[in-house]
Amino acid sequence: MKRPTIADIARRAGVSKGAVSYALNGQPGVSDATRERIVAIAREIGFNPNSAARALSGASSRAIGLTLCRPARMLSVEPFFMGLISGFEQVLAARSYALMLQVVPDPETEIEVYRRWWGERRVDGVLVTDLRENDIRIPVLDELQLPAVVIGGPGDTGRLTQVRSDDAGPIREAMAHLIGLGHRRIARVGGPPEMLHTRTRTRAFDEACQTLGLPEAVTVSSDYTGEEGSRATRDLLARPDRPTAIIYDNDVMAVAGLAVAQEIGLSVPADLSIVAWDDSPLCSLVHPPLTALTRDVPAYGAHAARQLLAAIAGEPVSDAEEQSAHLTPRGSTASPAARV
Amino acid sequence: MKRPTIADIARRAGVSKGAVSYALNGQPGVSDATRERIVAIAREIGFNPNSAARALSGASSRAIGLTLCRPARMLSVEPFFMGLISGFEQVLAARSYALMLQVVPDPETEIEVYRRWWGERRVDGVLVTDLRENDIRIPVLDELQLPAVVIGGPGDTGRLTQVRSDDAGPIREAMAHLIGLGHRRIARVGGPPEMLHTRTRTRAFDEACQTLGLPEAVTVSSDYTGEEGSRATRDLLARPDRPTAIIYDNDVMAVAGLAVAQEIGLSVPADLSIVAWDDSPLCSLVHPPLTALTRDVPAYGAHAARQLLAAIAGEPVSDAEEQSAHLTPRGSTASPAARV
DNA sequence: CTGAAAGCGCTTACAG
DNA sequence: CTGAAAGCGCTTACAG
Numbered sequence: 001m002k003r004p005t006i007a008d009i010a011r012r013a014g015v016s017k018g019a020v021s022y023a024l025n026g027q028p029g030v031s032d033a034t035r036e037r038i039v040a041i042a043r044e045i046g047f048n049p050n051s052a053a054r055a056l057s058g059a060s061s062r063a064i065g066l067t068l069c070r071p072a073r074m075l076s077v078e079p080f081f082m083g084l085i086s087g088f089e090q091v092l093a094a095r096s097y098a099l100m101l102q103v104v105p106d107p108e109t110e111i112e113v114y115r116r117w118w119g120e121r122r123v124d125g126v127l128v129t130d131l132r133e134n135d136i137r138i139p140v141l142d143e144l145q146l147p148a149v150v151i152g153g154p155g156d157t158g159r160l161t162q163v164r165s166d167d168a169g170p171i172r173e174a175m176a177h178l179i180g181l182g183h184r185r186i187a188r189v190g191g192p193p194e195m196l197h198t199r200t201r202t203r204a205f206d207e208a209c210q211t212l213g214l215p216e217a218v219t220v221s222s223d224y225t226g227e228e229g230s231r232a233t234r235d236l237l238a239r240p241d242r243p244t245a246i247i248y249d250n251d252v253m254a255v256a257g258l259a260v261a262q263e264i265g266l267s268v269p270a271d272l273s274i275v276a277w278d279d280s281p282l283c284s285l286v287h288p289p290l291t292a293l294t295r296d297v298p299a300y301g302a303h304a305a306r307q308l309l310a311a312i313a314g315e316p317v318s319d320a321e322e323q324s325a326h327l328t329p330r331g332s333t334a335s336p337a338a339r340v
Numbered sequence: 341m342k343r344p345t346i347a348d349i350a351r352r353a354g355v356s357k358g359a360v361s362y363a364l365n366g367q368p369g370v371s372d373a374t375r376e377r378i379v380a381i382a383r384e385i386g387f388n389p390n391s392a393a394r395a396l397s398g399a400s401s402r403a404i405g406l407t408l409c410r411p412a413r414m415l416s417v418e419p420f421f422m423g424l425i426s427g428f429e430q431v432l433a434a435r436s437y438a439l440m441l442q443v444v445p446d447p448e449t450e451i452e453v454y455r456r457w458w459g460e461r462r463v464d465g466v467l468v469t470d471l472r473e474n475d476i477r478i479p480v481l482d483e484l485q486l487p488a489v490v491i492g493g494p495g496d497t498g499r500l501t502q503v504r505s506d507d508a509g510p511i512r513e514a515m516a517h518l519i520g521l522g523h524r525r526i527a528r529v530g531g532p533p534e535m536l537h538t539r540t541r542t543r544a545f546d547e548a549c550q551t552l553g554l555p556e557a558v559t560v561s562s563d564y565t566g567e568e569g570s571r572a573t574r575d576l577l578a579r580p581d582r583p584t585a586i587i588y589d590n591d592v593m594a595v596a597g598l599a600v601a602q603e604i605g606l607s608v609p610a611d612l613s614i615v616a617w618d619d620s621p622l623c624s625l626v627h628p629p630l631t632a633l634t635r636d637v638p639a640y641g642a643h644a645a646r647q648l649l650a651a652i653a654g655e656p657v658s659d660a661e662e663q664s665a666h667l668t669p670r671g672s673t674a675s676p677a678a679r680v
Numbered sequence: 681c682t683g684a685a686a687g688c689g690c691t692t693a694c695a696g
Numbered sequence: 697c698t699g700a701a702a703g704c705g706c707t708t709a710c711a712g
Contacts, residue, residue, distance in 0.1 A: 003459055005689055016699045021691060029692095031697060048459025052401065053689035055392035056704045063440070072426035072638055076419040077621045086412035089443040098462060100403070101441045103429040119343055119388025121705095122438060226625040252625065259627035281417045285566040285592065286626065287599035298412055345705060356683045361707055371681060393705035396688045461689095 004045045012045075013038050024049070055121060063098040064088075064308060065123035067110045069130060074225050075103065077252050079280035080297060081129075084151070087301025088127065095309065097124075107132070111140050118144045124312045127304055131155045131162075131196045149308040151300070153319075155196045161317045163304045166324040167197045168204035170293045171247070173327050174275045175208040177291070178245045182335045183273060187218040187243035189232040189253050201249065201277075218243070222253055229253025233260040237272070244336035245273035251282045254290055258332065269334035279328055288331030295325035344385045352385075353378050364389070395461060403438040404428075404648060405463035407450045409470060414565050415443065417592050419620035420637060421469075424491070427641020428467065435649060437464075447472070451480050458484045464652045467644055471495045471502075471536045489648040491640070493659075495536045501657045503644045506664040507537045508544035510633045511587070513667050514615045515548040517631070518585045522675045523613060527558040527583035529572040529593050541589065541617075558583070562593055569593025573600040577612070584676035585613035591622045594630055598672065609674035619668055628671030635665035 006020040013020065015034060022029040023038035024047075030038070041047075055061040066088070068081060075081065085099070092099055100123055104110045114137070117123045125147030128137060135155070141148045142158045153162040178186050188205050191198040202219050209217035220235055222228040229252060236243055237260065248254035254276030261272045268274055268288060276283050279292035300322050310317045346360040353360065355374060362369040363378035364387075370378070381387075395401040406428070408415060415421065425439070432439055440463055444450045454477070457463045465487030468477060475495070481488045482498045493502040518526050528545050531538040542559050549557035560575055562568040569592060576583055577600065588594035594616030601612045608614055608628060616623050619632035640662050650657045 003461070007689075017690080018692080018700080019698060022698095025691085027692090029697070034697085046455065046459065048456050050396070050689050051460040051462050052392040052395035053704090054691080056390070056396050056706085057689080057691040058704060059691065061392065072423065075426060076422040076637075077625075078422075079416040082416040082418075082422065083412065085441070086415060086443055089441075093442065096456070099441045101425070101429075101439045102433065103426055115386065116388050116436070119386065120391040121343070122391050226621050230625075252621075256625045259625060259629075262627040281566050281592075282622075285417075285570075285596045285599060287602040289599075297416075347705080357706080358684080358708080359682065362682095365707085367708090369681070374681085390705050393688090394707080396690085397705080397707040398688060399707065 003050070004047045005050070006047075008045065009038060009041050009047060012041050060124040060312065061121055062096065063100050063123045064092065064305070064312075065100045065102070065114075065117050065126040067113055067126070068101065068103045069105070069107060069110055070103070071105065072103070074223070077226065078224060079251065079282060080278055083280070083297030084129070084301040087298035087303075088305045090298065091302045091305035091309065097309065107136055111137055114140060114144065114146060118146050125149070125308050127151060127308060128160070131157065132194050133196055133199065135196075147308060147311045149304050149311065149317075151304045152197055161307055161311055162319050163300070163307055163322055164319065165197070165295070165300065165322045167200040170277065170295075170325040170327070171201050171204040172208050174247050174277075174293060175205070175212065177327050177329065177333065178247075178273060178275070179212055181245075181273065181333060183245040184214060185241060185243045186214060186245045186247065187220070187236050188247045189222050189229060189236070189249060189257065190219045191221075191249040192223050193221050198249065205247070215241070222249070224250050224252060226252050226256040229256035230260050233257040234264075237261070237264065237266070243272075245275070245333070247275045247277070249277050251276045251278050251280045251290070251292065254292075255282055255286055258286055258290065267337075269332050270337045273333040273336070275327075275333060277325070279325075283330070291330045291333040292328050293325040294328045295323065299323075343390070344387045345390070346387075348385065349378060349381050349387060352381050400464040400652065401461055402436065403440050403463045404432065404645070404652075405440045405442070405454075405457050405466040407453055407466070408441065408443045409445070409447065409450055410443070411445065412443070414563070417566065418564060419591065419622060420618055423620065423637030424469070424641040427638035427643075428645045430638065431642045431645035431649065437649065447476055451477055454480060454484065454486060458486050465489070465648050467491060467648060468500070471497065472534050473536055473539070475536075487648060487651045489644050489651065489657075491644045492537055501647055501651055502659050503640070503647055503662055504659065505537070505635070505640065505662045507540040510617065510635075510665040510667070511541050511544040512548050514587050514617075514633060515545070515552065517667055517669065517673065518587075518613060518615070519552055521585075521613065521673060523585040524554060525581060525583045526554060526585045526587065527560070527576050528587045529562050529569060529576070529589060529597065530559045531561075531589040532563050533561050538589065545587070555581075562589070564590050564592060566592050566596035569596035570600050573597040574604075577601070577604065577606070584611075585615070585673070587615045587617070589617050591616045591618050591620045591630070591632065594632075595622055595626055598626055598630065607677075609672050610677045613673040613676070615667075615673060617665070619665075623670070631670045631673040632668050633665040634668045635663065639663075 279294035
């Protein structure tokens with residue numbers, strides 16, 4: 001099957017290729033009657049502009065890039081990215097932008113991918129996740145002048161726009177919830193310490209503990225995987241002063257924590273209360289369902305995608321703050337049982 | 341920053357643009373000395389060929405397409421796709437092929453996306469999942485002559501290559517395992533009935549029940565989500581002759597089933613044994629860990645991607661069969677407790 | 681072995 | 697309002 005081109009349309013409409021281009025792109029330069037005729041023909045023969053030709057003649061590639069910097073085993077269970085991707089797609093598909101995906105093992109490779117995409121003119125811009133302190137990706141994107149939106153922060157992103165999420169408030173809300181139930185020994189299983197949002201959360205947690213006069217703020221670092229979530233939970237529960245409540249930095253680790261508690265014979269929530277950050281269907285899937293910090297991840301992704309498209313279009317975009325996560329109480333939190 | 345082109349390289353090397361193209365693409369037509377000089381310059385200035393120009397001049401777009409036909413809430417928790425994507429990427433990244441992703445709500449939209457990608461020359465081929473009976477996507481891909489590999493089957497895929505997985509054998513293996521433990525009332529929570537692999541599994545399940553002389557083969561249809569997995573489990577456990585073992589068509593529903601059992605006070609595995617098809621980290625995350633039908637999903641994806649690239653290159657490709665899933669016994673299966 | 685040139689299918693100034 | 701033409705950056709026959 002031969003793909004139709006604007007030349008075919010021009011021939012059938014009896015106009016020049018330029019006129020077809022103007023008509024199809026909503027540019028001035030053709031009469032309404034001609035435009036309608038051209039559009040009708042294009043629709044009739046199922047015309048789609050060759051994206052390569054379009055990109056080559058100075059227009060955009062109409063594609064945006066996303067790298068996923070996680071090992072496969074981590075990626076497969078983490079619902080967060082799929083939620084984000086759904087959100088991107090809502091916005092991109094509506095404007096017929098394509099999404100290019102690449103899985104990378106580390107930030108260095110991620111940078112190489114950005115350089116290649118830029119050199120190949122593959123994408124008009126990129127969406128960046130997992131901001132780190134002194135993030136090496138920022139200066140590179142800046143140098144390439146590749147439009148980019150950072151999902152996360154606040155942090156130092158140079159001239160790049162960021163769509164921030166509040167990482168401190170929800171921690172305080174979770175703490176207030178647990179304190180209100182009577183907990184005093186509250187621990188936390190955190191995400192990778194090199195990520196900026198992990199640091200923000202840790203700081204908020206430490207401050208909340210201090211403000212509330214709690215004994216000490218114990219955060220065990222982890223990496224978002226179930227294995228590490230289990231290990232961290234075992235570690236915490238083996239301590240002489242074991243916590244009566246644990247806050248987890250993602251849902252996967254929280255589910256793993258629940259399993260560890262059940263395994264060693266602790267009842268949730270009577271012996272241990274559990275709060276998960278990022279509510280996904282996973283949290284409602286287990287028994288008891290997990291109290292979680294809920295946010296609309298697809299909406300977050302959609303927001304970031306809109307910002308990026310605006311930046312690509314050359315519109316002025318400023319940093320934005322996404323709506324805070326809020327606590328959704330479920331069966332995994334309750335007053336601590338009396339202890340000897 | 342200005343992107344370097346072959347003209348820049350040609351100027352610096354003192355040769356024509358054609359020579360640069362031949363040198364960089366490993367074509368004959370330049371001397372070894374010239375080639376080396378050109379390659380060195382390209383590397384030095386960080387040259388990447390403009391993908392649009394390349395695609396426009398007859399070469400391929402060096403991108404392949406994947407549609408994800410699931411509502412967002414389903415997508416986010418299903419580890420299968422991320423596993424598949426990891427596998428694709430292993431192969432694609434090594435040959436610097438890009439992966440284009442689009443989330444679609446239904447097969448009709450999926451077809452539209454294929455037509456658009458084809459018209460735009462966006463992709464050199466596509467990877468197709470979730471084969472159905474009389475699948476409407478097959479004739480369209482055939483008509484467009486868009487290279488495609490179907491992941492799944494066996495089924496009618498016309499001239500399209502398929503990478504099959506064995507959907508019957510593992511069901512029989514799971515049944516044998518449960519029968520060996522002493523179960524007689526075994527039920528199944530199946531995937532969407534319109535999908536071909538669901539039908540194959542249902543048939544295998546029915547036959548196994550008959551062969552083994554089990555009372556009846558009860559399959560409750562579901563849609564891979566936790567909600568539906570819960571509902572199906574509640575339904576099964578409320579029956580007068582409630583099953584002592586349930587086989588689930590995916591891991592998410594199995595986890596949900598475990599939670600339902602715990603919620604209504606049944607002990608797993610004493611009162612109810614659970615087997616999950618598709619072993620993901622999720623299965624080892626819960627307590628007790630789930631006995632599962634394990635297969636290497638990333639390897640499956642990598643295999644399909646290799647087949648597709650071969651097909652795109654015009655090499656003869658034939659249908660292939662992926663290695664069968666095998667049973668990994670864990671804590672969720674045991675002999676049924678004595679019942680009154 | 682190398683160079684000059686056509687062409688892929690669009691977009692976009694530039695004339696009429 | 698419309699047409700003819702240049703140009704984007706490659707690839708690839710076609711001459712030398």
